[in-house]
Amino acid sequence: MNKLKAMAIFVKIVDVGSLNGAADKLSMSQSSVVRALAALENELGVQLLYRTTRRLTLTEEGRDYCQRCRQILLEVEDAENALTQRQITPSGKIRITAPITFGRLHLAPIVNEFLTTFPDTDVELLLLDRIVDLIEEGMDIALRIGPLPDSTLVAKLIGNVHYKVCASPDYLQKAGIPNTPTALRTHQCIRLTALKSHAEWTFKETGKIHKIGISGRFKTNHIETALDACIQGLGFCQFLSYQVGQKIAEGKLVPVLEAFQPNPVPVNLVYSHSRLLSSRSRHFIEWATPRLKARLRLSDSEFI
Known part of the structure; x- marks a missing residue:
C-alpha cells in the first residue's frame, strides 16, 4: 500500500464528505477509494470513519489521524514546492472564513483580486458571524475581529477598527x-x-x-x-x-x-498552531496583509 496516497485519499473523503464524491475529485473508481480506505484502516488497526448509507462520520481516532495526515501531506507538498519553485506562483485550494459584513466589504474584493492574479488557485470564502473552529471545519485561514483568547492560533495583525x-x-x-x-x-x-x-x-x-x-x-x-x-x-x-x-x-x-470611544478592536488573520500552513495559504496571508491594512487605513481616514 502507498501510505501517502492512502492518506491523501482519506483526507479527500473527509473534505468531500462521501466516497463517491472523493472518487470523482480524484478521478478514481469508487471501489478503488473504498479499497484504499479499508487497507489504511487495516494497516492502522482502527476504524477511521463510521459509514452508513446516508453519511460518513469521523471516529475520534479518525479525527486525530486526519489532522496529522493534513500536516504530513502539506509538509510533502511544501518540500516539493521548495524544489520546483512553485511557491512563487501559488496553486491549489485555500479555505478562508470571516465575519459577514467585513468579509463582503473588504476581504471579498481582495480574494477576487488574488484569484485573478493567481489563476491556479481556488478559494472558498465562508462568511459567518460566529467563531469557526479552524480544525473542526477544515479552514486554513480566518479573519478575526476582537481579542484572541485562543492560544492555539498564530495571528498576523492587519489593523484596528473602532x-x-x-x-x-x-x-x-x-x-x-x-x-x-x-x-x-x-x-x-x-x-x-x-x-x-x-x-x-x-x-x-x-x-x-x-x-x-x-x-x-x-x-x-x-x-x-x-x-x-x-x-x-x-x-x-x-x-x-x-x-x-x-x-x-x-x-x-x-x-x-x-x-x-473605548479601546480599538484588533483585526487579525489567523491560522492554527496545530495545522501546518501550506505555502499557498502563507502566500495569501503575505499578499493580502498590505492590501487589508491599506483598506483599514483608508476607512480610518475617511470615517473615524
Missing part, C-alpha cells in the same frame, strides 16, 4: 444629542443580540473602561437590519467602524460620543 455609536439625523433632531454615555439610558437604543453584551455598551471615560446599560423597543441579531433600523430613526446603535463607515460618509447616520 466602536461607533450612531443615530439618524432625524432621530437626533427629535430626541437630542447625548453629551455623556449615561444619557443613553433615557434614549431608544437598538440592541444587537448576536453580541453577548447586547444590553450594555462599552465606553472609555477619564482613562477608565465602563459599561452603560441600554434599552429600547427593537433588538435584532443581524447587522444590516440594525443599520436599517438606525437609519430609519428607531434610536441609537453601537457598531464597529467598518460596519457603519459608508453610512456616515453618506450622511445617513451621525456618530456621537466620539470622546468616549
Whole structure:
C-alpha cells in the first residue's frame, strides 16, 4: 500500500464528505477509494470513519489521524514546492472564513483580486458571524475581529477598527444629542443580540473602561437590519467602524460620543498552531496583509 496516497485519499473523503464524491475529485473508481480506505484502516488497526448509507462520520481516532495526515501531506507538498519553485506562483485550494459584513466589504474584493492574479488557485470564502473552529471545519485561514483568547492560533495583525455609536439625523433632531454615555439610558437604543453584551455598551471615560446599560423597543441579531433600523430613526446603535463607515460618509447616520470611544478592536488573520500552513495559504496571508491594512487605513481616514 502507498501510505501517502492512502492518506491523501482519506483526507479527500473527509473534505468531500462521501466516497463517491472523493472518487470523482480524484478521478478514481469508487471501489478503488473504498479499497484504499479499508487497507489504511487495516494497516492502522482502527476504524477511521463510521459509514452508513446516508453519511460518513469521523471516529475520534479518525479525527486525530486526519489532522496529522493534513500536516504530513502539506509538509510533502511544501518540500516539493521548495524544489520546483512553485511557491512563487501559488496553486491549489485555500479555505478562508470571516465575519459577514467585513468579509463582503473588504476581504471579498481582495480574494477576487488574488484569484485573478493567481489563476491556479481556488478559494472558498465562508462568511459567518460566529467563531469557526479552524480544525473542526477544515479552514486554513480566518479573519478575526476582537481579542484572541485562543492560544492555539498564530495571528498576523492587519489593523484596528473602532466602536461607533450612531443615530439618524432625524432621530437626533427629535430626541437630542447625548453629551455623556449615561444619557443613553433615557434614549431608544437598538440592541444587537448576536453580541453577548447586547444590553450594555462599552465606553472609555477619564482613562477608565465602563459599561452603560441600554434599552429600547427593537433588538435584532443581524447587522444590516440594525443599520436599517438606525437609519430609519428607531434610536441609537453601537457598531464597529467598518460596519457603519459608508453610512456616515453618506450622511445617513451621525456618530456621537466620539470622546468616549473605548479601546480599538484588533483585526487579525489567523491560522492554527496545530495545522501546518501550506505555502499557498502563507502566500495569501503575505499578499493580502498590505492590501487589508491599506483598506483599514483608508476607512480610518475617511470615517473615524
